[in-house]
Amino acid sequence: MFLFPEGGIVATMAVDGVRTEVGLVGREGMIGLNTILGGSEIFESIVQVDNATAIAIPAEVMLAQHAQSAALRQLVSHYLLYSMLQLSFSVVSRSNQMMEARLARWLLMCHDRMPGDEIPVTHEFLATMISAQRSGVTVTLHLLEGEGLIRANRGRITIRDRGGLELLAGTTYGKAEATYSDLIDSFGKGRR
Template sequence: MAQVSNLRTSTTGQQVINAKAIAALKAREAEAKLHSKRPVAPRALAGLHGHNPKHNGILAALPAADYDRILPHLEFVEMPFGTTICEAGEQMQHVYFLTNSIVSLLYETADGASSETAVIGYEGVVGHDVFMGGGASLNRAFVKTAGYGFRIKASVLKEEFARGEALQQLLLRFTQALFTQMAHTVACNRHHTIVQQLCRWLLLSLDRLQTNQISMTQDLIASMLGVRRESVTEAARKLQDEGLIHYSRGQITVVDRVGLEDHICECYASIKKVYEGLLPNK
């Protein structure tokens, strides 16, 4: 079985959001408010690839004063596929607010086997150990879908969390949802079929993407589910034969999402319900 730990790449690149970038972001937001009451996606901002911190659900839900206070401390980061943000047992120096990337939290055994305990996307942060007071990370945080995000120094986030204001409440609610996902993942991997597990895995990824395509080899999927590659191959073939997905050379295209949901166990619905109630603006 191929090991996920063999896919590390170079350190994540970063760019500090300077005063000029902050002014441009605020100008875009002010212009959007003048033309429409509905949220408008910001125009491309030089150096940020069109990304805005408010593409992250937690940052978008912050009151204006809290958002303005934290904005100068954010760094724009590129997150290539395969990047290990943090190893298990390490102290995280930054907390990451994701925008369009997806990070997998992996638990690895002493003999090198691994399984995914949770996935995090635009709705949350990577680094809950920092503000929950646990210290060292319990999991390896691995970028399974390339994209971008914004990071903040752990020391700064701790200070913001200690204020006991809106950010603290949002981070606590996210952590509760994350723990719910972890609990259901453990139960699903133990009690449900490989087909059901694969459907859950696919749907949780789709919920965090703006496309119906997922780039992932069967070896990696098997590592994340903690099963044999042959089991994933058989399950993927069943879904493809039913016309629900198309799989070719590490690219999975979901053709019929409703059909996938018909195969799903109760775990996915329970996880989705918790996350739908996570943020005030949802």
């Protein structure tokens, strides 16, 4: 089954004893790339925003269309490149960045996929997404709030200074999104 979200955010998770976020998908993307490549779905997908809807296309229908359409194959190839870049920058961020930068990157990626500036998310879920402890996420959110970058309320984060978050995220945010914009379509806030 291929899923094309119409809204909300779907977190793609690698599961090996613990869950680790390896990608985010919103209305710009799809779930099911492994099937196109000939494998089974190895990642778990978790809907982050309640009431999100998606268009579902049976795998056999999508695979038949993919085989027949050069334009669809090119589009899927471009999306695959974008997904690989997003995964690569997730690894770089987790390996090399402090929690503040990892959290800034992740919030920007969510902000790209949300219609407004509010992101409905709990500290516990954030901790899973950026591979951190919940207590560290809480402290980091307070730091970002103190710098005027966000406002954190129970179960909700409001982006207040996107440019400041982009500076904090550094080079791990923006390159994958720019590639998407170059190859597929405009992407996220500030890129239209």
